[in-house]
Amino acid sequence: MKTKLNFFCIVLLILMIVGMVMAGFAGISDFKQGYEDGMNDSGTSAYSIIEGLIIFACFIVYIYAFACYVRFILNVNHGEVFTWANVDLLKTVGWCIVVTTTVMCTAMSFDSINLLDTWSDAISVITDGIFILIMAEAFSIGLKLKEEHDLTI
Structure with a gap:
């Protein structure tokens, strides 16, 4: 029973980490786009x-x-x-x-x-x-x- 719980917990942790990494990559591209838009704009x-x-x-x-x-x-x-x-x-x-x-x-x-x-x-x-x-x-x-x-x- 504990082995099953550990397996599910590890899978959930992996999915959470993958989700955070994917969100980070999406955030990086959005940040880059915002940075470029901000450089073209006169102020924030x-x-x-x-x-x-x-x-x-x-x-x-x-x-x-x-x-x-x-x-x-x-x-x-x-x-x-x-x-x-x-x-x-x-x-x-x-x-x-x-x-x-x-x-x-x-x-x-x-x-x-x-x-x-x-x-x-x-x-x-x-x-x-x-x-x-x-x-x-x-x-x-x-x-x-x-x-x-x-x-x-």
Whole structure:
């Protein structure tokens, strides 16, 4: 059972890393295009600076969510499955993903030409975050049942 869990966790970590790398490459090309457009323009707007800061802050929050997920996996591998710390870690990961993706796509929507492209990927990421929140709630219910069972004679 633990081997299966480790396998799925490794696959998920690999997919998360591949997604981050692919987003990085897309960001590099978008940065290059923005840089070239900025060099041709006489000045930068305050909105573009704020948008850049929002995207950078979202990136930091994503890294924090990734670290929380890794801590969750390590806790499970050490046999600490139904603990309140794991519930908190899952809730943190889920809310970081949902809120950060919503904020980032909202900030990018103001200067986006095609809102469908902007939000199509965001919807799947937000769905993943909500799934993680559902798993956190399932862990919470399981933990409450375990504590109730421990108190029963």
